[in-house]
Amino acid sequence: MSTTLSRGTVTIATERCKGCELCIPACKPNVLTMSQARNELGVSYPELAPGCTSCGACLLVCPDFCFEIYRFESPVSHEEVQNSEVGS
Numbered sequence: 001m002s003t004t005l006s007r008g009t010v011t012i013a014t015e016r017c018k019g020c021e022l023c024i025p026a027c028k029p030n031v032l033t034m035s036q037a038r039n040e041l042g043v044s045y046p047e048l049a050p051g052c053t054s055c056g057a058c059l060l061v062c063p064d065f066c067f068e069i070y071r072f073e074s075p076v077s078h079e080e081v082q083n084s085e086v087g088s
Contacts, residue, residue, distance in 0.1 A: 002079075
């Protein structure tokens with residue numbers, strides 16, 4: 001197992017997202033990916049993985065104001081299961 005630290009998190013208003021994907025390359029910790037699921041508008045929306053630094057880049061580029069940023073007082077540790085460990 002490996003450990004990932006998150007210094008913050010974001011909430012995503014998935015129902016407002018229009019699927020522009022501007023947040024994906026703006027996310028420097030590379031923890032945003034587009035979902036396979038679709039919202040009521042029929043578009044994929046971003047999903048957050050552990051490792052957010054709460055830098056706010058996603059908030060700044062989002063034309064639909066889908067993000068709210070939250071910072072943790074101290075980093076939160078997330079245990080990640082490696083692919084080789086799944087099913088062991």
